[in-house]
Amino acid sequence: MWRRNFSSATALQQLKSKKWDALVIGGGHNGLTAAAYLARSGLSVAVLERRHVLGGAAVTEEIIPGFKFSRCSYLQSLLRPSIIKELELTRHGLKLLKRNPSSFTPCLDGRYLLLGPDKEFNCSEISKFSKRDAEAYPRYERQLEIFCKFMDLVIDSPTPEHMQGSSSFNDRLKNKLEKSTFWARCLQQAVTLGQKDMVDFMDLLLSPASKVLNNWFEGDVLKATLATDAVIGAMASVHTPGSGYVLLHHVMGETEGDRGVWSYVEGGMGSVSLAVSCAAEEAGAHIVTCAEVSQLMIGDSGTVDGILLADGTEIHSSVVLSNATPYKTFLELVPKDVLPEDFICSIKQLDYKSGTTKINLAVDRLPVFQSCKLNHPDAGPQHMGTIHIGSERMEEIDSAYKDAIHGIPSRRPVIEMTIPSVMDKTISPSGKHVVNLFIQYTPYKPVDGSWEDAEYRESFAQRCFNLIDEYAPGFSSSVVGYDILTPPDLEKIIGLTGGNIFHGAMSLDSLFLMRPVKGWSNHRTPLRGLYLCGSGVHPGGGVMGAPGRNAANVVLQDVKKS
Numbered sequence: 290m291w292r293r294n295f296s297s298a299t300a301l302q303q304l305k306s307k308k309w310d311a312l313v314i315g316g317g318h319n320g321l322t323a324a325a326y327l328a329r330s331g332l333s334v335a336v337l338e339r340r341h342v343l344g345g346a347a348v349t350e351e352i353i354p355g356f357k358f359s360r361c362s363y364l365q366s367l368l369r370p371s372i373i374k375e376l377e378l379t380r381h382g383l384k385l386l387k388r389n390p391s392s393f394t395p396c397l398d399g400r401y402l403l404l405g406p407d408k409e410f411n412c413s414e415i416s417k418f419s420k421r422d423a424e425a426y427p428r429y430e431r432q433l434e435i436f437c438k439f440m441d442l443v444i445d446s447p448t449p450e451h452m453q454g455s456s457s458f459n460d461r462l463k464n465k466l467e468k469s470t471f472w473a474r475c476l477q478q479a480v481t482l483g484q485k486d487m488v489d490f491m492d493l494l495l496s497p498a499s500k501v502l503n504n505w506f507e508g509d510v511l512k513a514t515l516a517t518d519a520v521i522g523a524m525a526s527v528h529t530p531g532s533g534y535v536l537l538h539h540v541m542g543e544t545e546g547d548r549g550v551w552s553y554v555e556g557g558m559g560s561v562s563l564a565v566s567c568a569a570e571e572a573g574a575h576i577v578t579c580a581e582v583s584q585l586m587i588g589d590s591g592t593v594d595g596i597l598l599a600d601g602t603e604i605h606s607s608v609v610l611s612n613a614t615p616y617k618t619f620l621e622l623v624p625k626d627v628l629p630e631d632f633i634c635s636i637k638q639l640d641y642k643s644g645t646t647k648i649n650l651a652v653d654r655l656p657v658f659q660s661c662k663l664n665h666p667d668a669g670p671q672h673m674g675t676i677h678i679g680s681e682r683m684e685e686i687d688s689a690y691k692d693a694i695h696g697i698p699s700r701r702p703v704i705e706m707t708i709p710s711v712m713d714k715t716i717s718p719s720g721k722h723v724v725n726l727f728i729q730y731t732p733y734k735p736v737d738g739s740w741e742d743a744e745y746r747e748s749f750a751q752r753c754f755n756l757i758d759e760y761a762p763g764f765s766s767s768v769v770g771y772d773i774l775t776p777p778d779l780e781k782i783i784g785l786t787g788g789n790i791f792h793g794a795m796s797l798d799s800l801f802l803m804r805p806v807k808g809w810s811n812h813r814t815p816l817r818g819l820y821l822c823g824s825g826v827h828p829g830g831g832v833m834g835a836p837g838r839n840a841a842n843v844v845l846q847d848v849k850k851s
Contacts, residue, residue, distance in 0.1 A: 300577045301602060308605040309333050311844065312596055314582050314622070315612030315784070315823065317345020321565040321576075322837030323610050323822040323844075325376055328572035330845055335604065336574060337596065339581040339784065342559070343566055345612065346783050346790065347832045349559025349716075353770040356723050357716040358649035359558040361774065361783055361790070363707055363725040364675075366542030366551040367831040368561065371445060372838055376568040383564040384555040385544050386712045391551060391674040394514045395660040395760045396681050402510050403670055406550055418508040429505050434548050436490050437541040439478050444541070444828040446471060447839045448802050450811035460850065494797065498532040499683050509682040516683050517705060522790045522830070524642040524730065526690040527683045531797040538795060538829070551675075553709040557716055561832060585609060585622050585819065593818030596622075607818050608848070610840055614786040615639060615793065615805040615825040623816060632815050635806040640794035641787030643776040644693050644730035648750060650771040652722050655708065656761035668711035678704035679756050689730050696736030698749050701756060703729045721769075728753055733776040733788055740775040749773075791830025792823050801827055812840040813847075820844055 311327050313320045316338030328334045342348055346361035365385060373379065390405035403414050408427055415423040449468035452461055479487050493501055498519030502512040516527045519536035526532070544550040554560045566576055581599040588594035588607075595605035611618040619628060619636045661671045680686050680703045689699035705727040710717040717723045731749070738745035750773055754765040776788025785792065793799055802810045805825045812820045822840035824830040 311608040312606040316343040318347040319837035320612030322834045323841040324574040325569035326841035328574040334574045336576045337580040344562035349557030352772040356651040367833040372834040378564040381564040381567040385552040394677040448810040493533040499527040524644040610822040612823040616786040643788035646731040647774045648726040650724040652767040676706040693730030792825035
């Protein structure tokens, strides 16, 4: 069900037989989302995926027989409610499994912290460390929820970018009205928030996560647990200015109306992509796997004329949407000397640094945490949510970051561990489990070895397993097999430039009107007919779908004008 291999001689023949209204490069969830909306609007659309399996980073793969891994992304919350509703993803098989509790932080001194959606439960757990923090935590959550409501408007709208190129008076007037409407709605939201909340909002956006959390709380374990959301997927420290925004980015989602609740997806994250692909197919989109795009074709007028596959097949269309990273799109797929030099220079300056490694494990039993020996015969509350390993204090996160900045994988990595098989019985054999390890920090090019060296890779994996052993003795001996994706692996296999899971840094200089570069934030590009629909454009990374939906709306606007 996850493979969905659409590739065949017949499929390729169909691709060549006509000129398409739109082509989508990349069958990741954003590309599939864009295709679904375009097809629902009556356009003929084809999606071209390089790999044998759809989904990009939102993919399920059976690497070890019987164990189905969410190989890259591993949790769901950010997928926009509007997309779930409009594409009827529940009808197409999407099933979300809410986690309760949502997080577990074991401590080496024998204590532990569990957090979840139950406010009274959270109060009891946090009180074990600090009664003051237990009182502050509901206020902290309420404030973030207020800020998230403000962000909903920004996320679900294309950016109010200025008009590029020549256009008619009516088009310029319409653009000014649309921008004025957007800013008026933002102003209305700001007035609703009030000055105090707006100042607090700006403080969150601009500050290091450590400053934000130190202002709210006194307990190290709580602060470190929350701080991981501020650095997840980023080559950044809790002390990096602007990391407060990344913290907000990771709590702005929801599951079935419950704000900030993260869930597993039955069947793994590939089920998200599968549901979107079903919606796209039902609307008439044509999806082909094992179809690697090597270059865009440019017509005599200097506009897009289609794409050229690696096998030499030409497929024609005057509209192409790229779900690839901006670097891959503009520096590898677009022919040289087509784009303005200043634009190319800006693309080259983008930050693609990654500190992320993902290890997917098959284990023959659940870990037993010595700090939390709750009386459960099998899975207990400590196994349900995200298990935070090696981050009992924010200083530990910062130390792990500093190792990577100096070119070595963290000596004590920060690990987010999840065990989706405790809730999803479809992804592992009975009695056995799938474990996801999201690990930071690992430099793209270590100075003390190479990720191409099998012994070096094995040594780092064992370092991670040994760290888990400190909290759950015997964990290493439960591993029956694993799959490791270092930053170069994420680049080579999934297509993430530099191994960056967000298609580029989510720092403040790379968001909103600055994403991917100043002047080109609204999915259009200097090459007429080429659009970006991946995480490298507004509103950024995560399994969100918003870049694909917003890009489709921009394409439809342009198609109507032409």
